[in-house]
Amino acid sequence: MLLIPTERQIMSAYEDMKVDESPSLRISRAVNELLDSTGTVRSDALVTADARTNDSTFVAPTPLSWLRASQTRTDDTSRNDQPRWIGSEADSSRTGIVRRYSEQRVTQARARSDKLAGFRFTHKDNIAVKDYPLTAGNPSLHNLRPRLTSPLLTAIESAGGAIVGANHMAEFALSPTGHNHWLGDGVNPRNEAYLSGGSSSGSAIAVASGACDVSLGTDTGGSVRLPASFCGVVGYKPSNDVFSTTGLIPLSESLDTIGLIASNAVSVRTVADVLFSDDEVVPTDVRDRLDRPAAATLTGFVHLSVSAVRRTCDTAVAAAFIAALTQIGLIDSKEHGTPGASPEVDYDDSDLNRRAVIVVSVEAARNVGRMLDWNWDRLGDQVLSRVSRGTSVSAIEYADAIAERRALQSEFIESVMGKSRFLLTPTSPIPAPKSPSSLNSADPEQRSDYMRASAYARTINYLGLPAISIPLPATDDATSPGLQIIGRPYDDRALLDSAVSLSKMLV
Numbered sequence: 001m002l003l004i005p006t007e008r009q010i011m012s013a014y015e016d017m018k019v020d021e022s023p024s025l026r027i028s029r030a031v032n033e034l035l036d037s038t039g040t041v042r043s044d045a046l047v048t049a050d051a052r053t054n055d056s057t058f059v060a061p062t063p064l065s066w067l068r069a070s071q072t073r074t075d076d077t078s079r080n081d082q083p084r085w086i087g088s089e090a091d092s093s094r095t096g097i098v099r100r101y102s103e104q105r106v107t108q109a110r111a112r113s114d115k116l117a118g119f120r121f122t123h124k125d126n127i128a129v130k131d132y133p134l135t136a137g138n139p140s141l142h143n144l145r146p147r148l149t150s151p152l153l154t155a156i157e158s159a160g161g162a163i164v165g166a167n168h169m170a171e172f173a174l175s176p177t178g179h180n181h182w183l184g185d186g187v188n189p190r191n192e193a194y195l196s197g198g199s200s201s202g203s204a205i206a207v208a209s210g211a212c213d214v215s216l217g218t219d220t221g222g223s224v225r226l227p228a229s230f231c232g233v234v235g236y237k238p239s240n241d242v243f244s245t246t247g248l249i250p251l252s253e254s255l256d257t258i259g260l261i262a263s264n265a266v267s268v269r270t271v272a273d274v275l276f277s278d279d280e281v282v283p284t285d286v287r288d289r290l291d292r293p294a295a296a297t298l299t300g301f302v303h304l305s306v307s308a309v310r311r312t313c314d315t316a317v318a319a320a321f322i323a324a325l326t327q328i329g330l331i332d333s334k335e336h337g338t339p340g341a342s343p344e345v346d347y348d349d350s351d352l353n354r355r356a357v358i359v360v361s362v363e364a365a366r367n368v369g370r371m372l373d374w375n376w377d378r379l380g381d382q383v384l385s386r387v388s389r390g391t392s393v394s395a396i397e398y399a400d401a402i403a404e405r406r407a408l409q410s411e412f413i414e415s416v417m418g419k420s421r422f423l424l425t426p427t428s429p430i431p432a433p434k435s436p437s438s439l440n441s442a443d444p445e446q447r448s449d450y451m452r453a454s455a456y457a458r459t460i461n462y463l464g465l466p467a468i469s470i471p472l473p474a475t476d477d478a479t480s481p482g483l484q485i486i487g488r489p490y491d492d493r494a495l496l497d498s499a500v501s502l503s504k505m506l507v
Contacts, residue, residue: 022048022051022052022054022055023055023058024047024050024051024054024055024058025044025047025048025051028043028044028047029044030394031394031395031396034394034397035394035396060369060370060374061366061367061369061370062370063370063371063373064249064370064371066128066146066147066148066247067134067144067145067146067147068144068145068146068147069143069144069145070143070144070145082102083102084101084102084103084106084132085099085100085101085102085132085133085165085166086099086100086102087099088100088165089139089183092167092168092183092184092202093168093180093183093184093185093186093187093201094187094189094205095168095202095205095206095209095211096122096167096168096186096196096201096202096203096204096205096206096207096209096211097122097165097166097167097168097202097206097211098125098135098165098166098167098168098169098183098202099125099132099133099165099166100164100165101132101163101164101165101166104162105157106129106132106153106157106163107129107130107149107153107154107157107158107163109154109155109157109158110158111158111160112158112159113158113159113160113274114159114160115159115160115270115273115274116156116159116160116161116270116271116274117159117160117161118160118213119156119160119161119162119213119214119267119271120161120162120164120211120212120213120214121153121156121161121162121163121164121212121213121214121215121216122163122164122165122166122167122202122203122206122211122212122215122216123150123153123163123166123167123203123215123216124166124167124169124173124200124202124203124215124216124217124218125137125166125167125168125169125202126169126172126173126218126248126249126251127150127152127153127216127218127247127248127258128146128148128149128150128247128248128249129146129149129150129153129163129166130145130146130147130148130149131145131146132145132146132166133145133166134146134249136169136171136172136173136249136371137168137169137170137171137172137173137180137182137183137199138171138172138182138371138372138378138379139182139183140372140378141371146247148246148247149247150216150244150246150247150248150258151244151246151247151278151280151281152216152243152244152258152275152281153216153247154280155274155275155278155280155281156216156271156274156275159274161214161271164211164212165206165211165212167200167201167202167203167205167206167215167217168180168183168186168201168202168205169198169199169200169201169202169203169217170186170198170199170201170223170383171379171380171382171383172249172251172364172367172368172371172379172383172387173198173199173200173218173220173223173251174199174251174364174368174382174383174386174387175198175199175382175383176197176198176199176221176222176223176226176450176453176454177195177197177198177433177450177453178195178196178197178198178199178201178227179195179198179380179382180201180380181379181380181381181382181383182380185201185435185436186198186201186202186204186205186227187205187435188205188208188230188231188432188435188479189205189208189209189231190208190231190232190432190474190478190479190480191432191477191478191479192435193434193435193477194230194431194432194433194434194435194477194479195230195432195433195434195435196227196230196231196432197226197227197228197229197230197231197428197432197433197453198223198226198227199217199218199220199223199227200215200217200218200219200223200224200227200235200259200261201227202215203215203216203217203224203227203261204217204227204228204230204231204233204235204261205227205231207228207231207233207261207262207263208231208232208233208263213262213263213267214260214261214262214267214268214271215260215261215262216258216259216260216261217235217258217259217260217261218248218251218256218257218258218259219235219237219256219257219258219259219457219461220251220252220255220256220257220360220461221255221356221360221454221457221458221461222237222427222428222453222454222456222457222458222460222461224236224237224257224259224260224261224469225237225259225427225457225467225468225469225482225484226427226428226453226454226457226469227261228261228427228469228471228482229427229428229469229471229480229481229482229484230428230431230432230433230479230480230482231432231480232471232474232479232480233261233262233263233471234261234262234263234264234265234267234268234468234469234470234471234499234503235259235260235261235427235468235469235482236259236260236261236268236272236466236467236468236469236496236499237257237259237460237461237466237467237468238257238258238259238272238466238492239257239464239465239466239487239489239490239491239492240255240257240461240464240465241286241464242257242276242282242286242290242466242490242492243257243258243259243275243281243282244258244280244281244282244283245257245258249367249371250363250367251360251363251364251367251368252359252360252363252364252367253363253367254359254363254402254405255356255359255360255363255461255462257461260272264503265468265470265496265499265500265503266500268468268496268499269496269497269499269500272492272496276290276492276493286490289489289490290490290492290493291493292490294421294488294491294494297419298419298420298421298488299419299420299421300342300420300421300422301328301330301342301420301421301422301423301424302342302343302344302345302416302417302418302420302422302423302424303325303330303342303343303344303345303423303424303425304321304344304345304346304347304423304424304425304426304456305344305345305346306322306325306331306344307346308345308346308347309321309322309426312429312455313426313429313430314429314430314431316431316475316481317426317428317429317430317431317481318426320426320472320473320475320481321425321426321472321481321483323472323473324472324483324506325342325424327505327506328502328505328506329342330342330424331344343418343420345416345418345423347415347416349412349455349459352408352412352458352459352462352463353455353458353459353462355400355401355404355405355408355462356401356458356459356461356462357389357458358393358397358398358401359398359401359402359462360390361386361387361389361390361393362390362393362398363390364386364387364390365387365388365389365390365391366390368383368387369387376388401462405462405463405464408462408463409463409464409465409489412459412463413488417486417488421487421488421491421494421498422485422486422487422495422498423485423486424483424484424485424486425456425484425486426456426481426482426483426484427456427457427469427481427482427483427484428452428453428454428455428456428457428481428482429452429453429455429456430452430453431475431477431479431481432479433450433453456484457484460486464489465486465487465488465489466486466487466488466489466490466491466492466495467484467485467486467487467495468484468485468495468496468499469482469483469484469485470482470483470485470499470502470503470506471483472506473506483502483506485498485499485502
């Protein structure tokens with residue numbers, strides 16, 4: 001006998017089918033599968049019961065409130081009806097400058113000192129100047145204008161510094177090589193066969209080529225230190241939360257820092273001292289930590305072991321690092337890497353790297369998505385691949401990475417740094433990456449280099465530690481590996497002093 005379902009049964013089956021298609025239910029089941037969970041029958045039933053409510057109450061993140069669309073052409077002109085800036089996107093991959101400013105005082109800050117007089121500054125194009133363009137390396141944002149200015153730029157101008165332009169950058173600060181689908185990849189001024197590194201590509205290019213003296217970049221996983229290293233200049237990443245991120249288009253709020261790139265460590269320290277003293281740049285409670293003296297028991301350096309460096313780094317980088325340790329007097333033999341009086345350490349930071357990638361991926365997906373109104377067609381391929389990764393990370397994995405940061409920081413300091421005040425590593429295990437024109441796309445080893453570039457830098461952001469990259473002597477191809485000096489939380493002043501001292505020793 002043929003049983004014909006009733007209308008109620010048909011509607012019930014239809015409703016069940018729609019529940020099975022619920023995004024929240026699919027997410028829950030996917031997470032349980034990833035966790036290899038057991039006892040999921042009851043949890044599935046509960047999620048199913050709430051699926052429609054969960055789906056209907058989902059709210060997408062809102063755009064940044066301090067960005068607006070430019071209304072008229074007069075927004076972009078000075079009081080004399082002259083353009084306030086000149087776009088230079090076409091050659092920005094070589095000059096490092098995407099926009100040159102016509103006005104002498106772009107922030108209109110009141111002069112308070114002349115401590116930075118004579119210094120020419122540029123800034124990465126994700127750090128805001130009120131009413132000036134801010135594109136984060138993505139041309140589709142060209143019509144946006146900030147309602148505020150980064151307090152770092154205000155402090156610089158009020159101390160007599162001249163802000164002359166905005167920099168080329170990797171799209172949304174998401175490339176360690178300086179890749180930009182729209183503007184072209186950053187070209188290394190030391191040797192055009194190589195890339196500048198990124199994501200603060202234009203900042204390093206502008207400093208290395210002499211277009212400015214100091215540049216503000218951002219560092220979320222090495223994005224100040226890597227291009228500084230590859231271009232043979234100095235790159236400083238402060239302890240997390242030292243410098244205000246007001247007026248910064250975020251990539252990862254948890255790991256973002258604004259840093260400094262300059263041709264020498266003395267200039268970095270000079271500018272940092274001005275910024276440290278500004279109440280709008282550094283909150284009072286943070287300054288108290290910066291001014292607090294380190295424990296008297298902390299002295300000297302610990303360095304990544306010679307065996308670890310030879311195992312993980314390219315030959316040229318390993319040789320330059322060992323030579324630097326020898327010159328500083330931390331090891332006894334340049335040829336054999338004989339251990340000296342300084343302690344050495346070999347550590348596995350693969351789990352820290354994994355956690356850092358999780359945090360950046362999720363927060364980047366949120367931030368890039370809301371900037372582009374969730375239209376992924378407005379992204380270049382490389383950035384889209386990285387942002388897409390963030391949409392597939394489970395909330396549990398992300399929450400765990402955030403929750404464990406403080407404990408893992410303490411563990412790293414105790415087990416790796418020990419009683420030493422500073423840790424020395426190469427800035428990157430690879431030399432400057434080759435430009436696409438000289439890259440053999442069929443060579444998997446060269447492709448893997450892009451993934452390796454941030455190996456020593458990324459974990460430092462996750463742990464919130466200060467670090468600075470200083471250049472080592474140039475190799476035969478004129479590029480320069482970097483020496484990374486890593487400090488303890490808020491020991492930034494001593495870190496900068498150490499960079500000045502070591503730079504003099506390595507000349």
